[in-house]
Amino acid sequence: MKQKKWYHFLWLGEILYLILGLCNILFAWLGMLFFSIPIFITIFGGNKAYCNRYCGRGQLLGLLGEKLKLSRNVPPPKFLKKRWFRYGFLLFFMTMFGFMLSATYQVFAGAPLQETIKLLWLFQLPWEWAKVDMVAPWIAQFAFGFFGVMLTSSILGILTMIAFRPRSWCVYCPMGTMTQGICQLKNRKEPTAYGRTSKGNCRTTQTTSQ
Numbered sequence: 531m532k533q534k535k536w537y538h539f540l541w542l543g544e545i546l547y548l549i550l551g552l553c554n555i556l557f558a559w560l561g562m563l564f565f566s567i568p569i570f571i572t573i574f575g576g577n578k579a580y581c582n583r584y585c586g587r588g589q590l591l592g593l594l595g596e597k598l599k600l601s602r603n604v605p606p607p608k609f610l611k612k613r614w615f616r617y618g619f620l621l622f623f624m625t626m627f628g629f630m631l632s633a634t635y636q637v638f639a640g641a642p643l644q645e646t647i648k649l650l651w652l653f654q655l656p657w658e659w660a661k662v663d664m665v666a667p668w669i670a671q672f673a674f675g676f677f678g679v680m681l682t683s684s685i686l687g688i689l690t691m692i693a694f695r696p697r698s699w700c701v702y703c704p705m706g707t708m709t710q711g712i713c714q715l716k717n718r719k720e721p722t723a724y725g726r727t728s729k730g731n732c733r734t735t736q737t738t739s740q
């Protein structure tokens with residue numbers, strides 16, 4: 531049996547992050563690690579090591595789908611793999627991220643703090659219990675907005691895990707698309723018809739096998 535390494539347990543970090551954000555919204559800031567680490571690894575390593583080895587979310591979806599058999603385990607629709615869809619979704623995601631930053635700036639400039647979480651970019655959920663008063667309102671506003679982004683992507687990941695294969699989210703995950711683009715630029719490799727499954731360093735082994 532293959533020996534477990536420390537990074538095989540990073541899925542626990544994903545669960546812990548969501549629980550901490552439920553208790554105290556400031557923990558949402560920790561999610562910046564999930565944003566910056568993959569980019570640093572790809573820029574300096576020129577590979578997809580984060581997706582293939584260190585991503586707690588990918589691991590968690592794999593565990594839920596394979597070990598707990600929560601996935602229907604059928605191939606995802608072909609359009610999810612298409613370049614136009616993956617980069618379109620990345621653009622949409624980054625636009626929403628920009629709106630979140632704009633809301634943070636408005637609170638910094640004096641607008642009232644909105645103690646809500648926006649789910650799936652549509653539904654405003656009250657989230658007052660997780661607020662703390664010790665920090666400047668804009669710091670809390672960023673945390674509310676960012677936790678909404680993380681929760682939304684987690685829900686999409688779980689829904690696509692249930693509907694298709696365990697790691698179908700990885701096919702169109704904005705972070706995966708972004709690191710794939712950086713990796714291909716660094717390695718000057720042309721993407722294949724299947725987008726992120728190009729040969730060499732930019733190969734995402736987990737995604738292609740599932």
Ligand code: SF4
Binds near residue numbers: 586
């Ligand atoms: S594609 Fe996204 S969810 Fe999947 S392993 Fe990469 S960063 Fe994690």
